[in-house]
Amino acid sequence: MQPARTAAFANDVRLSFVASLYQKRGTLFAGMIAHVVTTMAIYIRIDEPFYLYAALALFVIWLGRTIDMMLFDRLDKSKFQLADTLRWEKRYVAGSLVAAFALGLMSGHALVMAQDPFAELAAISVTVATMISVVGRNFGSKLNVDMIILAACLPMMAGFFMAHDPFMMVLGVLLLPLFLTTRSMANGVRDFLFNSVIAERKTGEIAEKFDTALNNMSHGLFMLDGDGRIEVANRKAHEYFHIDADINLTGRALKAALRLGARNGFIAKENFADINEHFDKLISGREQRALVRFDARSWLEFSARHRGQKGVVLTFEDVSARIQSDKRILHMARFDNLTGLPNRSWFKEVVETKMAKAKSGQSLALAVLDIDDFKHVNDTMGHVSGDKLLSAIATRLGSLSRQKFVISRFGGDEFVLFIPHVEDERDLQITMNHVIDTLRGTYIIDGHKLFISLSGGVAMAPVAGAAIEGLHIQADLALYEAKRRDKNRWVLFEESMNQQYSARQRLKVDLREAIRTQSMTLAYQPMFNPQGTRIAGAEALSRWLHPELGPISPADYIPLAEEMGIISDLTRCVVDQAARDCASWPSNLFVSINLSAHDLGDREIIAVIADALDRNNLAAERLQLEVTESGLMGELETARSILSELRAMGMSIAIDDFGTGYSSLSYLDKLPLNKVKIDRSFISELTDDPSKLKLLRGVVHLSRELGLEIVVEGVETQEQLKVIRDNNCADLIQGYIFGMPMPMGAFVELATTLSRGEKSSVARPAAMKSH
Structure with a gap:
C-alpha cells in the first residue's frame, strides 16, 4: 500500500x-x-x-x-x-x-x-x-x-x-x-x-477490491468447496444463469444454480442431462475445459482449476456470439454466398464421404449443368438479374437435393449434381429427365419472363475405383457434346468423347504453335461491282493447313482460338500478312480484315494495325476493318472509341453479317461506319419470298440515307444477282457467283485481268468513234 x-x-x-x-x-x-x-x-x-x-x-x-x-x-x-x-x-x-x-x-x-x-x-x-x-x-x-x-x-x-x-x-x-x-x-x-x-x-480494503474485481470481471465464476457447494459466485455468474442478484447462492449445490437457470428459461430441459454430465466431468477433473450448450442460441465455455481437497474454481464466459460467428464463417467457407448451395471444396468433401460409405456393387453418377445462353441474360438485363436467375434455379435445385442429390454451384452458371446411387442407365435417364424438366421453364426475373433451358453432361461409373475429379472431367466432356448438339439436352459420357477431347487438346497445342510460327495462310474472296466487271478489293480469310490432319475449317479453329485466349495473336498475324500482301497489289485495291470481340475490347489493336501499316508502307485508306454485331455486344463504348480512332486514321469500317443481331439498326447510328455488309440470310430466299426483297430494299434505303456503302454477301445464283441489280441494292457484291476465296496469286491475276478487260472495253468504243 x-x-x-x-x-x-x-x-x-x-x-x-x-x-x-x-x-x-x-x-x-x-x-x-x-x-x-x-x-x-x-x-x-x-x-x-x-x-x-x-x-x-x-x-x-x-x-x-x-x-x-x-x-x-x-x-x-x-x-x-x-x-x-x-x-x-x-x-x-x-x-x-x-x-x-x-x-x-x-x-x-x-x-x-x-x-x-x-x-x-x-x-x-x-x-x-x-x-x-x-x-x-x-x-x-x-x-x-x-x-x-x-x-x-x-x-x-x-x-x-x-x-x-x-x-x-x-x-x-x-x-x-x-x-x-x-x-x-x-x-x-x-x-x-x-x-x-x-x-x-x-x-477490508483488499476484500472490497477483490469483491469489486470479482463482480466486474468479464467471466462468470463459481468457487466450489470439496463437497461441490458454492463458496463464491460473482455477479456475472448470476447474469449468465439468469439468477436474480439478490439470491444468495453461497452454500448451495451447483445443481441448484442449474435448476434456477432452468426455471428462468435459460436452460433448455432437453440439455439438462448433458449439462450435468459436463459439470460432473469438470468437478471430478476428467475435463479441464468444456463447451456447454444451454439452449438453441446460448453457449458457455467453462474452465476448471482444481484446489485439491478444497474444491474447484469454475470460470466461464458466454461464447454464443463466437459460436454463431464461427458457424457463419464455416457456412461462408462451405457454401456459395449467392445461392446457398455447397461450394466446390465442401461438395467434394461431402461426395467423398458418401462414396466411402457406398456399397461396392452400386453405381453412381455426376452431372454438370449449364444454363443455355446465360451470357445473353447478363448482357441484356445486367448481372444483378443474372444473379437472381441463378438463385431461382438454385431454389428449384434445392427441392431436388432433399430427395437424393448432392448439389453444388461451382461458379458462373455451372451447377454440379452428385447422384450417389444409380441402378442402371434407364434409372439415370429417368432421373436426369426429371432434373432437366424441373429446371427448364419460365422464370420471372425483375418483372420479365425468361424461358430458360439447360444443357447437361453426365458421367456414370461403379463406385469401386471412381474418383470425383475423373467423373467431373467426363461430365464436362459430355456437356460440351450436349452444347455442340444445339443445347437444351443432356448427354451421357461415352469413351469416344474422351478421344475427341484428347484430339481437341492436341489441336489446341498445334494451333498455338501455328500462330506462333506464323505458318497459317490467307485466302482472299474478291468483292466485285454489281456488273462483275471489276474487283474493288478482297476480304482476307485465314486458312490453316495442318501438317497431319490437312485443312482445318475456320469454324473449328477460330472458336478454339477464342477459347484459348489467343484470338488477338491470330488477328495480329492476319493484319500483318494482309497488309504485306495488299502493299504488293495494284493501288486501286483494298483488303478487308475481320476483328474479333476480344480485339474490340483492347486498345492495343490500334497500335497493332498502325505498326502493320507503317511496316509495310500501306496507306490506311486501303485497309477495311469488319466487325460483327456479336463482337459489339460486350463493351459497346470501348468498341466505338477504338473504331472512331481507327476511322480517323483513314481506314474504312464495315459492319459484317448485318441483320443477324437483335439491335442491328441501332448500330448504324451509334458506330463510325462506312459500309454495311448485308448477311447472306437476306439473300438466300430473295427470289422466292417477296417480303425478303422489301426488307432488303428497306435496309439498303436506310443505309444509303446514312451515307453508307452496301456490300451484299452470299450471292450465288444469276436470279439473285438480277434482282439485286434491277433494284440497285448493292455497291459491291461478294459471293460464289463471281469468285470463291482464293490464294493471293490467283486473286491478283483475276483482278489484273478484269482491270485490263475493263480498259479495253472502254478503249474500243472510243477508237470506233474516231474512225
Whole structure:
C-alpha cells in the first residue's frame, strides 16, 4: 500500500482512539463517585478540610470533562483533519492530567500531613486504581497515559520520600516499576489495537477490491468447496444463469444454480442431462475445459482449476456470439454466398464421404449443368438479374437435393449434381429427365419472363475405383457434346468423347504453335461491282493447313482460338500478312480484315494495325476493318472509341453479317461506319419470298440515307444477282457467283485481268468513234 494511504489509515485510527476516550462516560462517572466518596470518608475520619476541598475539586473536574465530552459528541467527525484530532486529544489529556494530579496530591498529603493509616490506604488505593484504569479505558492516547501516570506517580512518590521512613522510601521506589509496567501495558494494548485496526482496514480494503474485481470481471465464476457447494459466485455468474442478484447462492449445490437457470428459461430441459454430465466431468477433473450448450442460441465455455481437497474454481464466459460467428464463417467457407448451395471444396468433401460409405456393387453418377445462353441474360438485363436467375434455379435445385442429390454451384452458371446411387442407365435417364424438366421453364426475373433451358453432361461409373475429379472431367466432356448438339439436352459420357477431347487438346497445342510460327495462310474472296466487271478489293480469310490432319475449317479453329485466349495473336498475324500482301497489289485495291470481340475490347489493336501499316508502307485508306454485331455486344463504348480512332486514321469500317443481331439498326447510328455488309440470310430466299426483297430494299434505303456503302454477301445464283441489280441494292457484291476465296496469286491475276478487260472495253468504243 502506498505511504500516503497508510498515513490516512493511521490518522483515521487515531481519531477513533481519541473518540474512544470521549465514550463510556459511565465509567468516568463511577470513578468520580468512588473518588468523592473515598475523599469524604477520609475527611470524616480525620476531620481535615483539605479533603473536603479535594472532593469538591474532583467533582468540578468531572463536570468540566463531561461538558467537554458532550461538546465533542456534537462535532462532525467526517470533516476532522489531523490537527482537529490532536487538539481534542490534548483537551482530554488536560482533563485527565488535572484529575490524576488531584488524586496524586491527595495521596501525597495523606502520607506527609495526615499520617493516618486509613487516609494513607484509601488515598493510595484510589490513586493506584486510577492509574491501572489507564490500561482499560485511557490507553487510546499515549500522551494521556504518560500524563496520568506522571501526575499521579510523582506526588505519591514525593510523599513516600518526605515521610523520612526508610521503609516508606523503599515503597516509593517500588512504585516506579508498577507505574512503568502500567504504562507499558497501556501502550502495548494501544499498539496492538492500532495494528489490528490497521490490518483489519487493509484487509477490508483488499476484500472490497477483490469483491469489486470479482463482480466486474468479464467471466462468470463459481468457487466450489470439496463437497461441490458454492463458496463464491460473482455477479456475472448470476447474469449468465439468469439468477436474480439478490439470491444468495453461497452454500448451495451447483445443481441448484442449474435448476434456477432452468426455471428462468435459460436452460433448455432437453440439455439438462448433458449439462450435468459436463459439470460432473469438470468437478471430478476428467475435463479441464468444456463447451456447454444451454439452449438453441446460448453457449458457455467453462474452465476448471482444481484446489485439491478444497474444491474447484469454475470460470466461464458466454461464447454464443463466437459460436454463431464461427458457424457463419464455416457456412461462408462451405457454401456459395449467392445461392446457398455447397461450394466446390465442401461438395467434394461431402461426395467423398458418401462414396466411402457406398456399397461396392452400386453405381453412381455426376452431372454438370449449364444454363443455355446465360451470357445473353447478363448482357441484356445486367448481372444483378443474372444473379437472381441463378438463385431461382438454385431454389428449384434445392427441392431436388432433399430427395437424393448432392448439389453444388461451382461458379458462373455451372451447377454440379452428385447422384450417389444409380441402378442402371434407364434409372439415370429417368432421373436426369426429371432434373432437366424441373429446371427448364419460365422464370420471372425483375418483372420479365425468361424461358430458360439447360444443357447437361453426365458421367456414370461403379463406385469401386471412381474418383470425383475423373467423373467431373467426363461430365464436362459430355456437356460440351450436349452444347455442340444445339443445347437444351443432356448427354451421357461415352469413351469416344474422351478421344475427341484428347484430339481437341492436341489441336489446341498445334494451333498455338501455328500462330506462333506464323505458318497459317490467307485466302482472299474478291468483292466485285454489281456488273462483275471489276474487283474493288478482297476480304482476307485465314486458312490453316495442318501438317497431319490437312485443312482445318475456320469454324473449328477460330472458336478454339477464342477459347484459348489467343484470338488477338491470330488477328495480329492476319493484319500483318494482309497488309504485306495488299502493299504488293495494284493501288486501286483494298483488303478487308475481320476483328474479333476480344480485339474490340483492347486498345492495343490500334497500335497493332498502325505498326502493320507503317511496316509495310500501306496507306490506311486501303485497309477495311469488319466487325460483327456479336463482337459489339460486350463493351459497346470501348468498341466505338477504338473504331472512331481507327476511322480517323483513314481506314474504312464495315459492319459484317448485318441483320443477324437483335439491335442491328441501332448500330448504324451509334458506330463510325462506312459500309454495311448485308448477311447472306437476306439473300438466300430473295427470289422466292417477296417480303425478303422489301426488307432488303428497306435496309439498303436506310443505309444509303446514312451515307453508307452496301456490300451484299452470299450471292450465288444469276436470279439473285438480277434482282439485286434491277433494284440497285448493292455497291459491291461478294459471293460464289463471281469468285470463291482464293490464294493471293490467283486473286491478283483475276483482278489484273478484269482491270485490263475493263480498259479495253472502254478503249474500243472510243477508237470506233474516231474512225
